[in-house]
Amino acid sequence: MTLELSLHATERDVEVALEVADGETLALLGPNGSGKSTALGVVAGTLVPERARVVLGGRVLTDVGSGARGTRVAPHARRTALLGQDALLFPHLSALDNVAFGPRSTGARRASARRTAQRWLDEVGVGELAERRPAQLSGGQAQRVAVARALAAEPDLLLLDEPMAALDVAVLPELRRTLRRVLAERTTIVVTHDPLDALMLADRVVVLERGRVVEQGVSQEVLSRPRSAFAARLAGLDLVVGTWRDGAVVDADGRAVHGRVVGEPPAEGAAAVATFRPGAVAVYREAVAGSPRNAFDVVVTEIEPTADLIRVHAGALHADVTVQAAAELGLEPGLRVVLVVKATEVAVYAR
Numbered sequence: 579m580t581l582e583l584s585l586h587a588t589e590r591d592v593e594v595a596l597e598v599a600d601g602e603t604l605a606l607l608g609p610n611g612s613g614k615s616t617a618l619g620v621v622a623g624t625l626v627p628e629r630a631r632v633v634l635g636g637r638v639l640t641d642v643g644s645g646a647r648g649t650r651v652a653p654h655a656r657r658t659a660l661l662g663q664d665a666l667l668f669p670h671l672s673a674l675d676n677v678a679f680g681p682r683s684t685g686a687r688r689a690s691a692r693r694t695a696q697r698w699l700d701e702v703g704v705g706e707l708a709e710r711r712p713a714q715l716s717g718g719q720a721q722r723v724a725v726a727r728a729l730a731a732e733p734d735l736l737l738l739d740e741p742m743a744a745l746d747v748a749v750l751p752e753l754r755r756t757l758r759r760v761l762a763e764r765t766t767i768v769v770t771h772d773p774l775d776a777l778m779l780a781d782r783v784v785v786l787e788r789g790r791v792v793e794q795g796v797s798q799e800v801l802s803r804p805r806s807a808f809a810a811r812l813a814g815l816d817l818v819v820g821t822w823r824d825g826a827v828v829d830a831d832g833r834a835v836h837g838r839v840v841g842e843p844p845a846e847g848a849a850a851v852a853t854f855r856p857g858a859v860a861v862y863r864e865a866v867a868g869s870p871r872n873a874f875d876v877v878v879t880e881i882e883p884t885a886d887l888i889r890v891h892a893g894a895l896h897a898d899v900t901v902q903a904a905a906e907l908g909l910e911p912g913l914r915v916v917l918v919v920k921a922t923e924v925a926v927y928a929r
């Protein structure tokens with residue numbers, strides 16, 4: 579179902595308008611305090627600001643402000659499902675009964691609700707844990723149950739508020755793949771700080787800053803534009819978007835980045851991304867002999883002191899070096915340098 583949202587929360591200085599197409603997943607990105615939760619709250623109906631209009635599949639859910647009708651559909655009657663950082667399962671119910679709760683509350687009989695619940699638990703990979711209580715589940719398993727619960731309610735719109743922020747990094751690639759599968763064809767908004775989530779889960783991203791939309795577009799395009807190394811910067815990562823060829827991610831400039839493949843290897847010719855920490859990037863004045871696999875000829879565009887290091891900007895790429903190294907290299911904007919990053923420091927994912 580198509581979502582149309584416009585809101586003006588005067589006190590918070592948040593003014594946002596966006597649309598989500600039927601079946602589309604939209605990632606909402608932005609730094610702390612940029613208005614992401616405000617936007618989700620207005621859609622979910624937990625927040626009614628001075629002016630807002632929310633229309634989901636032609637149903638007006640919120641319409642307040644001058645000249646508006648004063649419509650405020652209650653949160654539980656919106657046919658939206660919100661999943662946050664914490665699973666928030668009912669502690670006294672089994673995983674199965676937690677998931678069956680939604681279908682039960684919309685009138686399904688017990689046996690049928692439990693069958694539906696089992697199907698969703700299977701779908702998100704925790705079918706064998708159906709009889710466990712939340713206390714007997716790991717964080718990642720509990721979050722999978724919460725995803726099943728959200729989906730079992732058959733919402734018209736799914737709202738995910740940093741659904742993976744509280745989880746161990748080790749479980750993220752698998753959960754991300756599960757989400758990618760279940761979100762396909764579902765109208766969804768996902769709030770995230772992680773550009774990989776934006777790339778892997780979302781068709782489109784909207785970037786918020788200080789309560790305003792500053793950039794939006796197809797995820798890959800937004801995230802690969804230098805200006806939108808913004809999103810990569812949010813996660814503290816350098817990010818190269820390209821195509822998987824001969825065991826490397828090849829970007830639009832033909833730069834090949836080698837790394838460790840995380841999860842399923844990308845298919846030859848398929849979209850792929852490489853990420854690495856700026857701290858893993860070394861800076862040289864010229865190509866080093868016996869050069870390691872990833873060496874990029876770049877021009878320094880900016881030098882930025884951080885807490886205890888110097889961040890070297892070269893277009894969309896960054897390197898963090900010590901003050902001493904920056905001085906020895908004579909780093910300044912306009913200087914040609916070679917950035918070197920070991921393949922073992924680079925994570926490569928299929929898109």
Ligand SMILES: Nc1ncnc2c1ncn2[C@@H]1O[C@H](COP(=O)(O)OP(=O)(O)OP(=O)(O)O)[C@@H](O)[C@H]1O
Nearest residue numbers: 589590591592608609610611612613614615616617
């Ligand atoms: N309950 C509140 N009352 C008044 N102002 C608030 C309230 N919650 C947030 N704000 C303000 O509204 C603005 C947007 O905040 P919001 O929580 O929507 O940002 P966010 O992008 O979700 O941030 P985060 O990533 O930290 O969750 C900020 O200026 C914030 O200080």
